Amino acid sequence: MSTAIRAVGVRNGASHTEVDIDPAGRCTVIEIAARLGAGHIGTLLQHALGIDIFAALLDVALDRPAALTPTTREHATVRFITNPHTGRLTSLSRLPEQGPGVPFVPWRAAVGDLVHAATANTDRLGCFVVTGSDADEVEERADALARQIQIQIQVQVEPLPAAGGPGQVRPASTAAIAR
Numbered sequence: 001m002s003t004a005i006r007a008v009g010v011r012n013g014a015s016h017t018e019v020d021i022d023p024a025g026r027c028t029v030i031e032i033a034a035r036l037g038a039g040h041i042g043t044l045l046q047h048a049l050g051i052d053i054f055a056a057l058l059d060v061a062l063d064r065p066a067a068l069t070p071t072t073r074e075h076a077t078v079r080f081i082t083n084p085h086t087g088r089l090t091s092l093s094r095l096p097e098q099g100p101g102v103p104f105v106p107w108r109a110a111v112g113d114l115v116h117a118a119t120a121n122t123d124r125l126g127c128f129v130v131t132g133s134d135a136d137e138v139e140e141r142a143d144a145l146a147r148q149i150q151i152q153i154q155v156q157v158e159p160l161p162a163a164g165g166p167g168q169v170r171p172a173s174t175a176a177i178a179r
Contacts, residue, residue, distance in 0.1 A: 001017050001019070001029075004017070004029050004032055005017060005032055008032050008034075009034075010032070010034045012060050012061070013034060013057060013060050013061060014034065014035055014036040014053075015032065015033065015034055015035075016031070016032070016033045016035050016036065016037045016038075017029065017031065017032050017033075018030040018031040036053065036057070038121065039078060039080075039121075040078050040104070040127065040129065041053075042054055043076075043078070043104050043129055044076045044077070044078060044129065047074065047076040047103050047104065047129055047131045048072075048073075048074045048075055048076035048131065049070040049071070049073070049074070050070055050071030051067070051068055051069075051070060051071070052067070055067070056068055074131050074132065074133060075131065075132055075134065075135040075138045076129055076130070076131045076138065077129070077130055077138050077139055077142045078104075078127055078128070078129050078130075078142075079127060079128055079130070079142050079143075079145070079146045080121075080124045080126075080127045081124065081125045081126045081127060081146070081149060081151070082118035082123060082124055083115060083117065083118065083125060083151055083153050084117055084118070085117055085153050085155045086114075086115065086117045086153075086155070086156055087114070087115065087153040087154045087155040087156045088112065088113070088114055088115075088153065088154040088156065089109050089110070089111050089112065089113050089114075089115050089125070089151070089152075089153060090111065090112075090152045090153065090154045091111065091150070091151070091152035092109075092111055092149075092150070092152075093149075093150045094148045094149050094150050095107065095126075095128075095149055096128045096130075096145045096148075096149075101131055101132055101141070102128055102129065102130055102131075102145070103129055103131060104128065104129035105126070105127075105128045105129075106126055106127060107125065107126035108124065108125060108126055109125040109126065114156070115153065125151070128142075128145065130142040130145065
């Protein structure tokens with residue numbers, strides 16, 4: 001991968017690479033980008049390994065030594081909360097609470113907002129991160145917490161206003177992602 005990353009000009013900083021490996025074991029590069037991976041990868045690194053990837057990327061950009069040595073050895077997973085229908089969010093309950101083992105619970109939608117069926121990551125209502133010392137236990141706990149969340153949507157049948165209008169969930173900003 002490092003040869004492919006250098007070939008597109010990435011020298012310092014984050015890179016995101018997606019590959020496909022076929023049944024014969026041949027690797028095909030799908031994407032290379034000079035960016036951190038999406039899906040709260042930076043947040044997962046911070047909570048699983050104690051690495052503040054955002055600070056490290058700033059250090060690299062400023063030609064300073066970056067702190068990339070893990071300070072902890074945990075496991076972390078994220079669950080994204082979506083809905084299958086476009087409509088008004090009428091009720092939301094039983095969200096995980098931020099605290100030990102659940103360090104990150106950003107939410108982008110409020111009751112009364114127009115929300116969209118999930119077709120892109122900007123349609124996510126929110127997410128939560130679960131951490132712990134055992135990978136299987138972290139996954140099981142995250143799945144259990146996700147099953148408890150209750151969301152009610154009043155499905156819209158009339159034409160919808162353009163995305164981003166009043167009372168609608170707006171795409172995540174870089175500041176919201178970096179929290």
